[in-house]
Amino acid sequence: MVTTDEKGPLTAKKKSVIIRSCDGDEFLVSESAAVLSTSLKKILEEKEDRLIHLSDIDNKTLAMVIAYLSTHADDGLSDDLKRSFDQEFVSGKEFDVLKYLVLATDTLQVTCLCYTVAKKMADIMKNKLVEWVRREFDIQNDYTPEAEAEIRRLDAWAWDDRQLEDD
Amino acid sequence: MTCKRKRLKSIDSLPDDLLFKILLHLPTQDIYDKARLVCRKWYRIIHTHHFVYEHLQHTTYGLLFQGFVENAIFLALRQGRIEISRYSFKFIVPVWATCNGLIVQFDCHNYKAIYITNPITKQIFVIPSFISIMVRKHLCGIAYAMASMEYKVVVTHDPDGVLKGQRCAILTVGVDKSWRNVPTEHLSLEARKVFNKGPLITEGFMHWAMGGGVLTLNVETETITETPAPVPQVYTRVQMCYVSTGKYLTLLIRCGQYLWQFWEMKPETGEWRKLPNISLEAQKCRMEQLGFEHSDTIYPSGWLKYPEVLTFVVSGPDRSSMIFCHLLTQEIDLIDIPNFTDLHKVVVHRNSLVWSSDI
Structure with a gap:
């Protein structure tokens, strides 16, 4: 800059x-x-x-x-x-601290730092289970069990769709 | 004075555009398998054309390595280390060229059928079949025309036999109902022989390369240009390896037991640029310690990360391995490949979230 x-x-x-x-x-x-x-x-x-x-x-x-x-x-x-x-x-900073930092850098338009903080936040989420992310970040699961099962089911059936189209 | 700072109870209270910026940095597999399922808001952010293509820009190229046809792994360099991930997707044929995470597959059992698949989202998109008995199943590729935002699949074939020359057919995915011919009359029969090889893909271009030259198809304009190699191939036995980095086409010319001349071509201009030679001389002792012999064949097979880590395949009578050479530090890493055959493929690739609705 x-x-x-x-x-x-x-x-x-x-x-x-x-x-x-x-x-x-x-x-x-x-x-x-x-x-x-x-x-x-x-x-x-x-x-x-x-x-x-x-x-x-x-x-x-x-x-x-x-x-x-x-x-x-x-x-x-x-x-x-x-x-x-x-x-x-960014290393060693708690997710809670990063949350406010990413918001501040976005408001102040400090693009490079906003990028670095966002990346760090994603790194913390990497390889974690869905349930872990919801619990740690206090996110309400607003899917109905049926809707969530449907998204997972669609993945498993992707290949079979092709075979149906073939027929 | 009052403090207007919002109390951020959870990450979800961040504005959507900030969540967007954070999720962009997650690996493709994590987004597809997990982030989408966290809540409806995340799902809505991820399932947009804007997110998918922004994410693609954040995704680095790595190598897709296919052992036995069904099983493939993805190798990438992250923070200086080689990361290996396995696909749960079952591939049906060897993969030759990929674009934006998409792969074209001819169905082995049903030659008429051609599919575009994304091994991460496991979605299948069926495209109109190409009816010609002269099509070899591997001679097809996919490339993305960025300005028109269209994917195009290209097949090379020899409809009237080799003597009358190879042809090239193209289909705009989701638009064309039938295949169109790409003009090739301006190319000599000799030049067209290269269509016998599988294509190499760079962003917006498709290349067929062999020994003395390259044919480059600009998928936007659908025109083919001929670019001679930067140095003529004097002896046919000189090993000239063309490798795509995803963005550029590179040429590695062997000029010693462990020495390669290194050239880079910008697809837009067809200009070659010479880069410092690549030498494995310093690793000679290490390779001998690892049990490799002089008579083993060794060739460059792909860039794990361009221009830092080049991958070689070394194969001898008893064993085969992939050697990753870190050009800056001169360090090498090694992965053994059991039962190496011609069916093993190493292709430049990046994992994407491009779904069939975006095609």
Whole structure:
């Protein structure tokens, strides 16, 4: 991602913005980091105000997103280091934490992080049974037993359909 | 100031488009066998044309290996390791070429019948039969024309005997009731001989390749162009292996016991690009330790992951194996193939959710 202020005057790089979470905590962020989020970039382009209030992101989640943005805005870090930071960033995080993180990155339009988090969430679900997914993620099974059996049955019968068509 | 953060009780309270983004990363088999069954909402998200084709873009190519006809396994490289999964689908004939997870099969017991199947969804789509006694069952392939969003099945045959030259017939799946001829008059009889080989598939193209050159069919425009090999085949005994990566066509020319010249062709332009030679010299000792001999035949059979891991088949009098050569690290992995025969097929493939309703 390209930061817009690279070509601007040197002072532009030093600019910073204050981002406030829904619980009222404030974070001082360099503008070059903030603009890595497409939504924040748009807000900054539209208004002079250096204070952005995010009413739907809590401080814990926002702190994580800002740590990510700051790392990626750091020109002193190599791409390899940034990549390993991304891996570290999601590893070991609970599904519950990732849930809020994926929502926040989607709202803020931090595409790369949203992708990494979504992938991590899928990795947790990988190779798990249907019942495990429902239980762990608190999902109501809204299939009737008949409907669920029907989906499973259709698979088993796929091959036989062909033979019927043959006749 | 009030906090508007939503309390996310479960993953299900995430907006549909985010669930969509998460489910995209699940392996094909997991989506089909499990995710679909979790709840109706997940089922609705998955059963859309948009999801199926987005998911396909997230799916990497691997190799479909068919031992005895019925049983096939899928090999893929995930996080640096070879992952093997077995299909519960029973194949009826050897698989020669696949496209977007779909396979064309001629029914061995009923030569008139041609099916398109997806071994993950196990669905069967019957297409109009191709009536010609000169069709060899394996000489058919399927490719996807992206702009028109159509699948096309191609059969090569020699209706008037070999002397009058091979022909090529095409059928747009779900549209055509009968087969159409692809113009081949501009090709020499000699060039058309290559239709005797099974096709190689890349995205939007179908290739027939042999020794000195390649015929490429653009499935969108239905035109065939001829591309000579980047270096002429001087001796017929020089081993020239054409292998599809899924996106590109590659050519591996053997120029030493364990050395190959490596070329890549972009199907859109037909231009060859030379890449660094591939050498297994460093693995020679290791291979000898593993019991392989100089007289064993060895040939490149497919890319487990392009351009990182190339798969070779090595076969001697007593044993056959697949060797996976990690080109960057120069490490090798090995899988023994018991009772290796000509029926064993290694084909570039990716598992998909493309159902018959999308065809």
